[in-house]
Amino acid sequence: MVTAIVLINVQHGRINEIAEQLVEMDGVAEVYSVGGRFDLVAIIRVKTNEQMADLVTNRMLRIDGIEKTETLIAFKAYSKHDLERMFAIGIERA
Incomplete structure (x- = not known):
């Protein structure tokens, strides 16, 4: 799972x-x-880096009205919840 904060x-x-x-x-x-320097924060979770690249650099930037983005790629999740298991529901494992 690849996670990013945009x-x-x-x-x-x-x-x-x-x-x-x-x-x-x-x-x-x-x-x-959100308040502050940015207007919105999007949490993205996809299976591959290629899917992330397509979503952020192609599909999101086609939305009229988005002026600027900054993407933070997550390396490791620290959480009380098992995020991988939560978001893998319905995803077939290879």
């Missing part, structure tokens, strides 16, 4: 609209509106 700036007044478009995309697990 920090997103959007056009003024379009936060809700763009968040709704993002959360409908395969691989986008969660979208948060």
